[in-house]
Amino acid sequence: MPTNRKILAKGIKYLSGALPLLFMGPIVINSSFKNQDSPYYEIVLGVGILLCGLAIFFMFKGVNTIVKSLFDGDKYI
Template sequence: MKHTNKEVLLKGLKFLAGALPLAFIGPSVLYNAFNNQGHPWYIPVLIVGILATIGSIFLMFKGIMTIMKALFD
């Protein structure tokens, strides 16, 4: 099934909308983890922060690539 450019563009915008909260949450969690290095929950919080930041970067990349596909394909 062939998707229209409008559908592909909306899909890309959904990826970017999903990346937006992660772009704020990830660095905030990382900052809190590094400020509490002596706490027993340091490693799990650090892992969650790293995963949220990586997820944000991935969703941004995927969203921008999808939008470019909709505009130039």
């Protein structure tokens, strides 16, 4: 059963998009907790949580796409 390389590359792109978000999200959240007296505290915290959520989504999507490229081929994409 051959691997579909186009779908595999798509999954790797999702994972490479998640990599910077994995670092940026916690850094932004930590920065917001250090500046709790700032008027932008809630906004910066929300942005950090959103970045972490996007990182989780892109990781899930990337791993799911890679698994589909290895086992299912073009059946579900």
